[in-house]
Amino acid sequence: MAVIAEPVAAHVKRSSLWTRAFESRNFLGAMFMVPAIAILILFLAYPLALGFWLGMTDTKIGGAGRYIGFANFVSLAKDSVFWLSVFNTIFYTVTASIVKFAIGLYLALLLNEHLPFKSMIRAIVLLPFVVPTVLSAIAFWWIYDSQFSIISWVLIKAGLITRYIDFLGDPWNARLSVVAANIWRGVPFVAITLLAGLQTISPSLYEAANLDGATNMQRFRHITLPMLSPIIAVVMTFSVLMTFTDFQLIYTITRGGPINATHLMATLSFQRAITGGNLGEGAAISNAMIPFLVAAILLSFFGLQRSRWQQGGRD
Amino acid sequence: MTTVEDQSVGMDYLESFPRKFLRVYLPLLLIIFFLLFPFYWMAVATFKPDAEMYDYEKYNPFWIVHPTLEHIKKLFFETDYPLWMWNTVIVSVSSTFISLFASVCAAYAIERLRYTGSRYVGLAIFLGYLVPPSILFIPLAAIVFQLGLFDGNLALILTYPTFLIPFCTWLLMGYFRTIPYELEECALIDGATRLQILIKITLPLSLPGVISAGIFAFTLSWNEFIYALTFISSSENKTIPVGAITELVNGDVYHWGALMAAALTGSVPVVILYSFFVEYYVSAMTGAVKE
Numbered sequence: 352m353a354v355i356a357e358p359v360a361a362h363v364k365r366s367s368l369w370t371r372a373f374e375s376r377n378f379l380g381a382m383f384m385v386p387a388i389a390i391l392i393l394f395l396a397y398p399l400a401l402g403f404w405l406g407m408t409d410t411k412i413g414g415a416g417r418y419i420g421f422a423n424f425v426s427l428a429k430d431s432v433f434w435l436s437v438f439n440t441i442f443y444t445v446t447a448s449i450v451k452f453a454i455g456l457y458l459a460l461l462l463n464e465h466l467p468f469k470s471m472i473r474a475i476v477l478l479p480f481v482v483p484t485v486l487s488a489i490a491f492w493w494i495y496d497s498q499f500s501i502i503s504w505v506l507i508k509a510g511l512i513t514r515y516i517d518f519l520g521d522p523w524n525a526r527l528s529v530v531a532a533n534i535w536r537g538v539p540f541v542a543i544t545l546l547a548g549l550q551t552i553s554p555s556l557y558e559a560a561n562l563d564g565a566t567n568m569q570r571f572r573h574i575t576l577p578m579l580s581p582i583i584a585v586v587m588t589f590s591v592l593m594t595f596t597d598f599q600l601i602y603t604i605t606r607g608g609p610i611n612a613t614h615l616m617a618t619l620s621f622q623r624a625i626t627g628g629n630l631g632e633g634a635a636i637s638n639a640m641i642p643f644l645v646a647a648i649l650l651s652f653f654g655l656q657r658s659r660w661q662q663g664g665r666d
Numbered sequence: 667m668t669t670v671e672d673q674s675v676g677m678d679y680l681e682s683f684p685r686k687f688l689r690v691y692l693p694l695l696l697i698i699f700f701l702l703f704p705f706y707w708m709a710v711a712t713f714k715p716d717a718e719m720y721d722y723e724k725y726n727p728f729w730i731v732h733p734t735l736e737h738i739k740k741l742f743f744e745t746d747y748p749l750w751m752w753n754t755v756i757v758s759v760s761s762t763f764i765s766l767f768a769s770v771c772a773a774y775a776i777e778r779l780r781y782t783g784s785r786y787v788g789l790a791i792f793l794g795y796l797v798p799p800s801i802l803f804i805p806l807a808a809i810v811f812q813l814g815l816f817d818g819n820l821a822l823i824l825t826y827p828t829f830l831i832p833f834c835t836w837l838l839m840g841y842f843r844t845i846p847y848e849l850e851e852c853a854l855i856d857g858a859t860r861l862q863i864l865i866k867i868t869l870p871l872s873l874p875g876v877i878s879a880g881i882f883a884f885t886l887s888w889n890e891f892i893y894a895l896t897f898i899s900s901s902e903n904k905t906i907p908v909g910a911i912t913e914l915v916n917g918d919v920y921h922w923g924a925l926m927a928a929a930l931t932g933s934v935p936v937v938i939l940y941s942f943f944v945e946y947y948v949s950a951m952t953g954a955v956k957e
Contacts, residue, residue: 391794489911490711621800
């Protein structure tokens with residue numbers, strides 16, 4: 352970047368093209384954008400476009416493919432494993448997001464109370480989000496072990512069950528187990544960001560409501576929720592986005608098993624594209640995720656718009 | 667829930683302790699227990715000898731009777747773990763610095779130079795933030811292979827910025843916006859170039875923002891998994907998350923002790939860094955959402 356400064360100093364008197372160029376916002380702006388734009392075009396925009404193209408070819412690992420139109424999508428439409436993965440993805444996203452929102456909001460409200468060691472508690476609460484997902488998923492893998500699960504052991508000692516639970520061997524047990532792990536990882540994010548939103552609500556609103564004789568429930572319903580709704584929209588969009596495209600938890604805990612019962616679209620596309628070598632088919636599965644993502648983004652966009660005019664903010 | 671209670675926010679001290687305990691502390695303790703238990707379990711398994719780990723009849727699974735370092739020793743001296751750790755550090759540090767450099771320049775240009783169309787570029791970068799790695803990894807794998815980067819640190823160092831730059835740029839744009847224009851105008855009148863303004867005025871004033879972005883970017887790249895899993899094939903080039911789950915499992919034999927030791931020791935560096943910069947981390951996380 353030093354190159355930018357030198358010519359200016361050297362040619363200041365001549366008022367050359369260089370000088371004028373470096374005084375121009377547009378030229379300077381373009382120079383400043385170069386590093387970011389170069390990386391983003393080469394490794395983000397180009398792959399995104401290449402992904403669309405790959406989805407319409409029969410590319411295999413180590414060989415060039417040829418254009419086959421929508422054949423990948425046609426064969427996927429007849430593929431029961433693909434539809435199972437779509438079902439799993441939606442089930443995983445919806446259940447995990449709802450529970451994450453409920454526990455997250457509850458936790459945020461609890462953390463918003465007067466507490467001793469508040470900042471330490473907040474730091475501790477965020478730990479599951481900070482620790483690498485794969486590494487904490489390994490702990491869940493061990494917790495869900497069929498022979499040495501601590502949950503089964505405790506329940507047996509408590510006399511609630513008689514046999515060890517087969518957490519990851521039964522389709523529905525496995526689905527619920529990975530949903531639980533996802534909730535565990537996602538709650539801190541929801542709670543801490545909502546807490547940041549709660550802290551911006553002016554206490555005078557609650558005082559006014561108190562004077563008017565509002566109950567706890569009424570204050571929550573008519574002050575907290577409406578004031579929090581813009582941030583809820585954004586947080587939940589991010590949460591849905593992360594859950595929908597999740598890969599790490601499933602890959603670590605179940606690898607999509609038992610008998611594909613926990614395959615998400617992301618893990619299925621990895622299995623078909625990288626493990627199986629059919630890059631084209633895998634890319635087609637990834638592309639099938641895009642409509643859902645766009646829907647989630649639009650939802651957040653309109654959520655934001657609504658909040659802006661409600662609050663009389665800018666734009 | 668419907669009973670009318672006179673309990674205003676500012677009068678918390680009037681609430682009796684047992685009541686507050688039931689309403690606040692108990693649920694909070696339960697949730698924190700739920701959130702921390704997997705870490706406890708990880709730590710217990712790391713230091714427990716195999717004899718205790720697989721025998722719940724003789725030993726209570728919650729305690730360790732004879733703590734041992736055998737799993738950690740095995741991990742450090744009989745596997746490629748030190749190499750994975752080294753790779754993870756190299757990759758995270760380099761991609762964080764590349765991203766910070768590119769993001770500072772981009773955010774400054776978008777927020778302060780305000781070139782024609784900068785608003786749209788800013789929006790496009792935000793949209794880039796919403797593109798998840800799990801739909802990019804297949805075409806990226808093809809590109810990485812074509813460029814001859816496959817199975818090397820450089821593959822990760824160059825691809826991690828794709829999710830770091832949009833995030834850092836977006837966050838820094840918010841910070842730059844809070845710095846008064848007047849400061850820059852003064853400097854311009856005194857004859858400073860734009861680059862000097864960026865280095866001597868804007869950056870020092872937005873240092874907290876840069877630290878926040880850096881810490882968050884570092885933890886994101888430390889945690890990254892799907893690119894590392896796809897682009898790296900030989901054991902000595904793997905990162906910790908990938909190495910742990912691909913190399914420590916021999917067929918059906920799981921080395922639970924070593925796995926847990928890897929999980930614990932792989933988390934500790936991020937957690938230490940996080941504990942020093944909690945406020946920055948939180949402001950990065952919430953800032954990106956609030957904007």
